[in-house]
Amino acid sequence: MGETGARTSMTNKNSHPPVDGPLSGIVTLLTDFGIDDPFVGMVKGVLLARFPEAKLVDLSHSVPARDVRHGAFWLARTHGWFPAGTVHLAVVEPGLRAAPRAVAARVGLHYFVGPNNGLLSTTIDQAARAGSSPIEVREIDLGRFAPGKSSPSRSHHGRDLYAPVAADLAAGRLPLSQVGELLEDVARSPIPQAHKRMKMIEGEIVFVDHFGNLVTNVDARMIEEMPNATAYVQKRAIPMADSYFDVDPGEYVALINSLGTLEIARRDSHAGSSLGVGQGATVVVG
Amino acid sequence: MGETGARTSMTNKNSHPPVDGPLSGIVTLLTDFGIDDPFVGMVKGVLLARFPEAKLVDLSHSVPARDVRHGAFWLARTHGWFPAGTVHLAVVEPGLRAAPRAVAARVGLHYFVGPNNGLLSTTIDQAARAGSSPIEVREIDLGRFAPGKSSPSRSHHGRDLYAPVAADLAAGRLPLSQVGELLEDVARSPIPQAHKRMKMIEGEIVFVDHFGNLVTNVDARMIEEMPNATAYVQKRAIPMADSYFDVDPGEYVALINSLGTLEIARRDSHAGSSLGVGQGATVVVG
Amino acid sequence: MGETGARTSMTNKNSHPPVDGPLSGIVTLLTDFGIDDPFVGMVKGVLLARFPEAKLVDLSHSVPARDVRHGAFWLARTHGWFPAGTVHLAVVEPGLRAAPRAVAARVGLHYFVGPNNGLLSTTIDQAARAGSSPIEVREIDLGRFAPGKSSPSRSHHGRDLYAPVAADLAAGRLPLSQVGELLEDVARSPIPQAHKRMKMIEGEIVFVDHFGNLVTNVDARMIEEMPNATAYVQKRAIPMADSYFDVDPGEYVALINSLGTLEIARRDSHAGSSLGVGQGATVVVG
Numbered sequence: 001m002g003e004t005g006a007r008t009s010m011t012n013k014n015s016h017p018p019v020d021g022p023l024s025g026i027v028t029l030l031t032d033f034g035i036d037d038p039f040v041g042m043v044k045g046v047l048l049a050r051f052p053e054a055k056l057v058d059l060s061h062s063v064p065a066r067d068v069r070h071g072a073f074w075l076a077r078t079h080g081w082f083p084a085g086t087v088h089l090a091v092v093e094p095g096l097r098a099a100p101r102a103v104a105a106r107v108g109l110h111y112f113v114g115p116n117n118g119l120l121s122t123t124i125d126q127a128a129r130a131g132s133s134p135i136e137v138r139e140i141d142l143g144r145f146a147p148g149k150s151s152p153s154r155s156h157h158g159r160d161l162y163a164p165v166a167a168d169l170a171a172g173r174l175p176l177s178q179v180g181e182l183l184e185d186v187a188r189s190p191i192p193q194a195h196k197r198m199k200m201i202e203g204e205i206v207f208v209d210h211f212g213n214l215v216t217n218v219d220a221r222m223i224e225e226m227p228n229a230t231a232y233v234q235k236r237a238i239p240m241a242d243s244y245f246d247v248d249p250g251e252y253v254a255l256i257n258s259l260g261t262l263e264i265a266r267r268d269s270h271a272g273s274s275l276g277v278g279q280g281a282t283v284v285v286g
Numbered sequence: 287m288g289e290t291g292a293r294t295s296m297t298n299k300n301s302h303p304p305v306d307g308p309l310s311g312i313v314t315l316l317t318d319f320g321i322d323d324p325f326v327g328m329v330k331g332v333l334l335a336r337f338p339e340a341k342l343v344d345l346s347h348s349v350p351a352r353d354v355r356h357g358a359f360w361l362a363r364t365h366g367w368f369p370a371g372t373v374h375l376a377v378v379e380p381g382l383r384a385a386p387r388a389v390a391a392r393v394g395l396h397y398f399v400g401p402n403n404g405l406l407s408t409t410i411d412q413a414a415r416a417g418s419s420p421i422e423v424r425e426i427d428l429g430r431f432a433p434g435k436s437s438p439s440r441s442h443h444g445r446d447l448y449a450p451v452a453a454d455l456a457a458g459r460l461p462l463s464q465v466g467e468l469l470e471d472v473a474r475s476p477i478p479q480a481h482k483r484m485k486m487i488e489g490e491i492v493f494v495d496h497f498g499n500l501v502t503n504v505d506a507r508m509i510e511e512m513p514n515a516t517a518y519v520q521k522r523a524i525p526m527a528d529s530y531f532d533v534d535p536g537e538y539v540a541l542i543n544s545l546g547t548l549e550i551a552r553r554d555s556h557a558g559s560s561l562g563v564g565q566g567a568t569v570v571v572g
Numbered sequence: 573m574g575e576t577g578a579r580t581s582m583t584n585k586n587s588h589p590p591v592d593g594p595l596s597g598i599v600t601l602l603t604d605f606g607i608d609d610p611f612v613g614m615v616k617g618v619l620l621a622r623f624p625e626a627k628l629v630d631l632s633h634s635v636p637a638r639d640v641r642h643g644a645f646w647l648a649r650t651h652g653w654f655p656a657g658t659v660h661l662a663v664v665e666p667g668l669r670a671a672p673r674a675v676a677a678r679v680g681l682h683y684f685v686g687p688n689n690g691l692l693s694t695t696i697d698q699a700a701r702a703g704s705s706p707i708e709v710r711e712i713d714l715g716r717f718a719p720g721k722s723s724p725s726r727s728h729h730g731r732d733l734y735a736p737v738a739a740d741l742a743a744g745r746l747p748l749s750q751v752g753e754l755l756e757d758v759a760r761s762p763i764p765q766a767h768k769r770m771k772m773i774e775g776e777i778v779f780v781d782h783f784g785n786l787v788t789n790v791d792a793r794m795i796e797e798m799p800n801a802t803a804y805v806q807k808r809a810i811p812m813a814d815s816y817f818d819v820d821p822g823e824y825v826a827l828i829n830s831l832g833t834l835e836i837a838r839r840d841s842h843a844g845s846s847l848g849v850g851q852g853a854t855v856v857v858g
């Protein structure tokens with residue numbers, strides 16, 4: 001359970017791991033379990049059995065099945081609205097032949113528990129780019145937290161592995177330093193970074209929201225450096241504006257959304273259906 | 287922040303505004319955000335960051351997108367089942383060219399926070415007709431509660447404006463009197479009132495519920511004045527009964543539902559699909 | 573309110589009813605109400621009005637409408653993950669001509685409130701087979717808990733009858749012994765038991781989960797007695813394995829799932845759609 005000592009470039013430069021901060025008692029849940037089946041309910045049962053004072057909040061259980069990049073984006077863009085000291089339990093786990101590789105992490109003042117498959121890496125990258133947050137990532141010691149799992153198929157990792165660790169972290173009885181070994185690196189998320197090429201930004205649609213708006217991976221800061229930009233989706237030029245309502249009903253508009261990224265909307269309508277594009281489609285700004 | 291003094295006919299006749307009552311610590315949420323996206327989660331994050339002891343309860347996030355009348359009906363018919371001193375956060379906001387006009391209100395022993403677009407007016411009208419509840423409606427002072435919102439598009443009003451006000455009201459640290467100026471009138475909801483014409487009641491279907499039952503805007507009290515009435519939907523005569531089970535399986539029945547309004551059901555079946563009618567269709571009782 | 577005295581073979585052999593154990597303050601909710609309509613919200617309002625400290629957890633509100641067997645299976649297989657002293661409020665009520673027959677029960681260290689229509693009987697049978705849990709089932713005294721319900725149609729039993737009883741039990745102010753008379757027997761669930769015939773197990777699909785996996789009623793213990801077994805669905809032979817990932821993508825696999833029953837899955841795919849089978853289809857193991 002000792003530390004390997006060396007911190008990687010991914011983590012911050014402090015020679016000592018950060019001391020665990022005050023805890024909010026909140027555990028958020030982000031999964032691809034859906035809410036029809038009682039799988040989320042069982043996770044909550046375990047959380048409350050181990051930490052009866054836990055305040056549980058659903059972030060979403062509608063990550064498309066096995067879509068790690070989608071979950072990674074949501075986690076990175078939304079966890080910061082919760083109080084410092086919140087534990088975020090995230091499970092989107094597309095399949096393992098072997099034992100799971102599970103991680104617990106601290107990024108700034110927030111804690112994360114989930115699979116080491118890229119789900120947390122967008123959050124970590126975002127914090128690493130910002131440069132100021134202490135980052136500490138540890139591999140969960142399965143021998144300690146999931147002992148005697150003879151039949152992997154019977155195991156519901158959200159319930160049997162991640163929930164106990166999240167509950168104990170949130171309750172303050174498990175310091176992050178005791179979860180397991182420091183990790184040199186975490187699995188990468190498949191979310192591509194939006195990038196600049198020839199004065200143009202190339203990004204892509206990460207998901208289509210409930211209202212049909214196309215949410216992209218182009219961060220607001222990239223747009224801010226390009227006054228008078230226009231967005232392009234399938235060669236259609238879409239003007240940038242401050243608000244959905246700077247255009248007439250039925251018109252397309254590009255704007256910075258409440259997640260802090262570029263979004264393509266169609267006023268009072270469903271842009272995704274109208275344009276016939278969805279997740280993964282290219283968006284260019286220039 | 288001072289009061290304008292005069293109370294309007296919409297509000298009660300007390301010359302002094304009601305003193306804030308005891309608070310339950312509960313905040314309910316009613317939106318058209320859906321639960322797939324993490325937008326509701328962010329609202330809850332802000333509520334808990336400002337008021338960690340808040341007890342959050344989802345009323346529904348499935349108000350059809352931008353359907354203010356639907357949300358207004360649900361809010362009016364369901365809020366009363368919560369304890370006195372509950373704050374109801376309701377957001378169905380079909381689009382604004384300008385800054386939002388936001389209100390906070392007390393109706394009887396309940397508090398409400400949301401847009402001034404008709405979403406609250408069915409609740410207020412209902413209380414005004416009953417005549418006994420103190421009613422106080424105030425426009426939220428945006429300069430104070432949403433300062434420096436330079437880019438309206440980045441703003442998620444549920445998260446950035448309504449949640450902070452709701453949290454502070456529920457926590458008891460923001461008296462309603464300090465939210466902003468008293469409002470002379472609130473925006474009207476587009477829900478038509480059921481009305482009597484030639485001894486017949488004319489109403490309409492407000493929504494089709496999960497079981498396919500047609501929920502109307504005809505209040506139980508109107509029906510009680512008409513013993514031996516029959517309901518008519520698309521010229522089909524449907525007998526009134528006390529219960530779904532006073533008719534045989536597959537038969538239609540009209541009854542007073544648990545929301546206190548007239549409902550058309552088809553026993554063990556889906557009345558909406560069977561009759562081919564939905565929201566807005568006319569229902570006559572006579 | 574006195575006891576009938578004799579305990580039936582369904583219940584345990586103790587001559588004294590069990591003493592109520594410590595309570596967790598948690599109330600879980602399992603219904604077929606869906607989450608679009610605000611019916612669940614009203615139930616929670618009543619629970620919190622009567623027991624403000626209640627911790628409410630949704631088990632699922634997506635039991636298919638009126639599908640008692642589906643709800644019964646979920647309740648039996650999932651309640652045990654919650655802490656001892658939890659009250660489980662379950663409502664799937666396909667229709668009553670007369671007053672509801674409502675029950676409250678203790679099974680082991682868990683409490684249950686709901687209709688006497690089979691929804692609780694799978695849980696009770698499961699505990700009775702295990703043999704060790706104290707079981708106590710009482711019919712809720714409607715004269716006491718639902719007085720003056722003149723119009724049954726206006727009643728939302730989840731809200732008006734089951735929620736008050738569940739809240740009072742969870743709050744510790746209503747001992748189970750005061751809920752009503754001991755019941756000699758409860759209504760049976762229509763879930764058939766998987767059974768052995770000619771060295772083969774015959775079971776059926778109870779539901780298709782969010783990922784398309786076919787969940788059956790064949791308990792893990794029946795399978796454990798049959799090493800080297802193969803599962804058959806529509807004459808297709810499906811090999812047993814320990815995990816979804818013991819087969820290649822696109823291949824079918826049979827395994828013991830996290831609910832403790834046999835499940836048929838198709839790796840990285842939707843077994844239900846692929847096989848064209850659903851609830852009620854026969855599964856054979858041999």
